[in-house]
Amino acid sequence: MYDYLQSNFSHDSSPPFQGVPKTFSRVVDLCSFDPQREGVPPITFLQQVLAVCFYPELLSDENFALDVRQRARRLIQSCEGSSVGCYTPSSGLVYIQHRIAEFITRRDAGVPTDAHSIFICSGFWRTLTMMTKLLSSSEGEPQNGVLVPLPYPHTLAMVLGLAGIRSVPYRLREDTGWAMDLEELQRAIRTARGCCRPMAIFISNPGNPTGHVQNRKSIEEVIKFAAAEKLFLLVNEVDQHSVHGSGIQWVSYKKVLFDMGPKYWEGVQMASFHSLSNGLMGECGLRAGYMELVNVDKEVMIFAETLLNMDISSPVPGQLALDILLNPPQPSEPSYDLYTQEILTNLATLTENALRAHDFLNSLPGMSCQPAVGGFYVYPRVDLPAEAAGVEADVLYCQELLEEQGVCVGAGSENGNTGGEYHLRLDPSSNTPTRKHALVRLGAFHLRFLDSYSCGPHLETP
Amino acid sequence: MYDYLQSNFSHDSSPPFQGVPKTFSRVVDLCSFDPQREGVPPITFLQQVLAVCFYPELLSDENFALDVRQRARRLIQSCEGSSVGCYTPSSGLVYIQHRIAEFITRRDAGVPTDAHSIFICSGFWRTLTMMTKLLSSSEGEPQNGVLVPLPYPHTLAMVLGLAGIRSVPYRLREDTGWAMDLEELQRAIRTARGCCRPMAIFISNPGNPTGHVQNRKSIEEVIKFAAAEKLFLLVNEVDQHSVHGSGIQWVSYKKVLFDMGPKYWEGVQMASFHSLSNGLMGECGLRAGYMELVNVDKEVMIFAETLLNMDISSPVPGQLALDILLNPPQPSEPSYDLYTQEILTNLATLTENALRAHDFLNSLPGMSCQPAVGGFYVYPRVDLPAEAAGVEADVLYCQELLEEQGVCVGAGSENGNTGGEYHLRLDPSSNTPTRKHALVRLGAFHLRFLDSYSCGPHLETP
Numbered sequence: 034m035y036d037y038l039q040s041n042f043s044h045d046s047s048p049p050f051q052g053v054p055k056t057f058s059r060v061v062d063l064c065s066f067d068p069q070r071e072g073v074p075p076i077t078f079l080q081q082v083l084a085v086c087f088y089p090e091l092l093s094d095e096n097f098a099l100d101v102r103q104r105a106r107r108l109i110q111s112c113e114g115s116s117v118g119c120y121t122p123s124s125g126l127v128y129i130q131h132r133i134a135e136f137i138t139r140r141d142a143g144v145p146t147d148a149h150s151i152f153i154c155s156g157f158w159r160t161l162t163m164m165t166k167l168l169s170s171s172e173g174e175p176q177n178g179v180l181v182p183l184p185y186p187h188t189l190a191m192v193l194g195l196a197g198i199r200s201v202p203y204r205l206r207e208d209t210g211w212a213m214d215l216e217e218l219q220r221a222i223r224t225a226r227g228c229c230r231p232m233a234i235f236i237s238n239p240g241n242p243t244g245h246v247q248n249r250k251s252i253e254e255v256i257k258f259a260a261a262e263k264l265f266l267l268v269n270e271v272d273q274h275s276v277h278g279s280g281i282q283w284v285s286y287k288k289v290l291f292d293m294g295p296k297y298w299e300g301v302q303m304a305s306f307h308s309l310s311n312g313l314m315g316e317c318g319l320r321a322g323y324m325e326l327v328n329v330d331k332e333v334m335i336f337a338e339t340l341l342n343m344d345i346s347s348p349v350p351g352q353l354a355l356d357i358l359l360n361p362p363q364p365s366e367p368s369y370d371l372y373t374q375e376i377l378t379n380l381a382t383l384t385e386n387a388l389r390a391h392d393f394l395n396s397l398p399g400m401s402c403q404p405a406v407g408g409f410y411v412y413p414r415v416d417l418p419a420e421a422a423g424v425e426a427d428v429l430y431c432q433e434l435l436e437e438q439g440v441c442v443g444a445g446s447e448n449g450n451t452g453g454e455y456h457l458r459l460d461p462s463s464n465t466p467t468r469k470h471a472l473v474r475l476g477a478f479h480l481r482f483l484d485s486y487s488c489g490p491h492l493e494t495p
Numbered sequence: 496m497y498d499y500l501q502s503n504f505s506h507d508s509s510p511p512f513q514g515v516p517k518t519f520s521r522v523v524d525l526c527s528f529d530p531q532r533e534g535v536p537p538i539t540f541l542q543q544v545l546a547v548c549f550y551p552e553l554l555s556d557e558n559f560a561l562d563v564r565q566r567a568r569r570l571i572q573s574c575e576g577s578s579v580g581c582y583t584p585s586s587g588l589v590y591i592q593h594r595i596a597e598f599i600t601r602r603d604a605g606v607p608t609d610a611h612s613i614f615i616c617s618g619f620w621r622t623l624t625m626m627t628k629l630l631s632s633s634e635g636e637p638q639n640g641v642l643v644p645l646p647y648p649h650t651l652a653m654v655l656g657l658a659g660i661r662s663v664p665y666r667l668r669e670d671t672g673w674a675m676d677l678e679e680l681q682r683a684i685r686t687a688r689g690c691c692r693p694m695a696i697f698i699s700n701p702g703n704p705t706g707h708v709q710n711r712k713s714i715e716e717v718i719k720f721a722a723a724e725k726l727f728l729l730v731n732e733v734d735q736h737s738v739h740g741s742g743i744q745w746v747s748y749k750k751v752l753f754d755m756g757p758k759y760w761e762g763v764q765m766a767s768f769h770s771l772s773n774g775l776m777g778e779c780g781l782r783a784g785y786m787e788l789v790n791v792d793k794e795v796m797i798f799a800e801t802l803l804n805m806d807i808s809s810p811v812p813g814q815l816a817l818d819i820l821l822n823p824p825q826p827s828e829p830s831y832d833l834y835t836q837e838i839l840t841n842l843a844t845l846t847e848n849a850l851r852a853h854d855f856l857n858s859l860p861g862m863s864c865q866p867a868v869g870g871f872y873v874y875p876r877v878d879l880p881a882e883a884a885g886v887e888a889d890v891l892y893c894q895e896l897l898e899e900q901g902v903c904v905g906a907g908s909e910n911g912n913t914g915g916e917y918h919l920r921l922d923p924s925s926n927t928p929t930r931k932h933a934l935v936r937l938g939a940f941h942l943r944f945l946d947s948y949s950c951g952p953h954l955e956t957p
Contacts, residue, residue, distance in 0.1 A: 070576030114532030
């Protein structure tokens with residue numbers, strides 16, 4: 034592949050940012066996760082049920098399968114005033130809270146779930162913002178802190194910073210596929226205690242942007258660590274439905290916590306986040322997600338409800354769609370076959386594209402990519418010289434890639450400063466020809482960049 | 496009516512808060528505005544268009560009128576990736592911004608509108624919160640302040656307070672139907688300058704909760720005042736479609752500003768707010784609204800966009816519904832007749848109920864109610880003795896009304912402290928038998944309360 038690129042692309046090294054004519058007609062965004070925009074088709078069952086919910090006259094339209102109409106009828110009845118046009122309670126529709134609780138209990142093989150501990154909100158970041166308000170509520174010094182993975186989801190630092198919370202990073206081990214490392218957690222908590230009051234630890238599982246999936250042993254270690262250090266667990270589990278690595282099993286933090294027995298189950302506080310935008314539906318436009326609080330003090334729960342009541346109910350269509358995401362058609366129902374086929378197609382596409390991107394990126398000189406086995410990002414490391422004056426080397430790389438080839442990828446420094454190690458963040462999850470070609474354009478740029486930077490004006494060599 | 500109540504209701508004066516059995520089977524909420532929950536039917540055109548947008552297979556279903564399918568086709572095409580399942584730009588879909596701009600220009604008889612000045616967001620309070628961040632951004636003392644009407648919308652003080660902004664009240668004149676008063680504005684700004692740095696003035700037109708509608712002369716006075724005092728105009732115009740007073744014309748602040756000529760048009764900065772939850776559709780569950788910024792400094796606009804970009808796009812169904820709210824079917828289109836009939840029915844219901852509530856409340860001793868000519872609230876004054884220990888008299892009144900009769904109304908003190916003058920906030924906008932009966936129950940309670948309070952244990956006489 035490398036040879037192919039060398040022979041088929043002209044290595045035009047005209048300086049960037051000059052307003053020169055471009056060789057591309059359209060910018061391809063390879064770093065924003067938005068599957069339907071990239072051609073991943075929506076799920077028919079979801080489309081149909083929501084159409085009927087919006088226009089209940091369709092309840093008697095036999096062109097819609099019986100389970101579509103039955104589901105829509107139940108969802109309409111669950112709305113205040115039996116209409117999607119009404120406000121809901123601030124924490125969400127009571128029926129949907131119960132349906133989410135049913136899903137969690139089924140997923141976790143019987144672990145009990147209290148529907149009152151489920152807070153429906155318009156997406157992951159909104160619920161996380163609410164949690165940061167809870168964590169930042171104490172007055173005075175020292176500043177509260179949260180242990181965050183390095184690399185972290187690229188908007189995490191901003192959300193914590195806005196709440197006045199200090200982020201203290203713990204490094205994930207790239208050499209073992211971005212695994213969590215207990216010694217590193219212990220180093221991080223010592224650092225934290227020197228500069229703030231650590232309150233919580235944030236974990237993404239599957240990893241964002243790393244694509245790692247933790248095994249049960251690793252989760253147990255983190256839970257024991259959190260228990261010993263009295264840290265609240267903030268667990269981003271939004272990609273739980275999109276685990277695609279061969280033989281990889283995802284298990285929830287809550288399930289592991291329960292299985293560890295009363296000492297932990299009754300002692301460790303946790304928030305688990307989920308989102309409609311992720312999963313294999315990729316319904317980003319409806320804005321819905323939920324947070325489950327586990328073991329949280331009663332008084333904190335009251336404060337959480339008060340905070341939520343200062344917001345108005347999240348949009349109803351998204352709340353209804355959560356039911357469909359989490360409680361899909363069953364084998365006995367007429368929509369089951371099509372639903373299953375669509376979901377499996379989306380999963381197969383994701384799997385194939387993550388593998389293809391991984392192999393391609395690893396084939397490039399100066400680039401190495403750990404396998405991504407969950408979620409939607411790959412996060413290759415790219416060998417770059419030290420930072421140029423005022424600009425991180427990876428940021429410069431991304432800027433030039435955009436200027437030269439019209440391909441937009443995320444600079445790893447947005448996911449936290451890894452001190453001279455550089456990465457790129459890509460979402461290869463759809464397989465349109467445009468996106469396939471964008472990877473090739475990235476490869477061509479990469480070769481040109483490697484050729485030129487050591488003697489070029491942009492970057493200093495290390 | 497008063498006699499009817501005296502003879503037909505038993506005046507049970509058992510003390511409240513005792514857990515005794517209730518004489519009612521269900522609490523009726525007379526203070527939350529949520530028309531569809533109270534039986535106001537949704538608008539068929541909106542239901543149909545959104546159903547087709549969710550399930551585009553329906554584009555070929557001839558059971559839907561041609562204009563429904565055409566509108567849905569345009570809206571689907573306006574979405575990123577031609578799907579309601581995709582994120583939108585943070586300020587909203589570009590097409591919808593332009594459609595809102597078309598509406599404003601048409602409404603204001605040709606006053607120019609820049610689509611880039613339109614920020615779509617999930618409801619009035621979300622956009623107002625964004626504006627408060629702009630107004631509170633300066634560092635250090637003195638604290639920034641906003642002039643607010645007294646009474647004000649009942650969540651306004653919280654929103655300003657959370658942003659660290661000082662609310663400085665200007666009283667509306669109840670004796671002239673809650674009109675704005677220039678002398679009072681001048682008194683308020685002097686007060687403000689003594690305690691903070693006044694940045695803006697907040698106005699509700701139509702008034703919330705007063706139901707007043709400003710005439711052009713009054714708006715001109717406010718604009719001249721804002722210009723002289725260099726105040727930013729924050730104009731809540733969410734109820735502009737629900738003006739129901741006989742002979743009352745509503746005109747936008749922007750239109751008046753434009754008509755006042757370049758001195759004002761080029762000098763006064765303004766934000767106008769609108770919402771899908773209000774209007775005669777009452778689509779509260781979709782969560783959508785917009786803010787138009789007029790004359791705002793370029794640098795502030797950039798800051799506004801940056802703030803918005805920290806949020807994620809608002810839900811797509813609500814954005815699409817804004818187009819339908821603001822650009823309804825035209826006379827040549829097949830859906831026009833039904834649409835018009837439904838909207839006029841909702842308007843007639845609102846008009847009739849506001850009048851009926853007004854007349855009924857005025858018939859009660861110790862109660863007086865100014866005419867409400869716009870919006871969804873009536874705001875009667877109720878003569879109560881001075882506050883009891885720790886509880887405002889109107890709050891106690893509302894608590895006892897809820898306990899005794901299961902009727903929930905808003906205490907006027909939530910709309911600002913008017914120093915010993917007490918009011919109630921009611922939304923009488925639907926006419927279900929339950930709500931009609933709730934008014935009668937309120938009347939019965941009122942008579943009992945008047946009888947008992949002067950010698951009862953709950954309130955001190957003045």
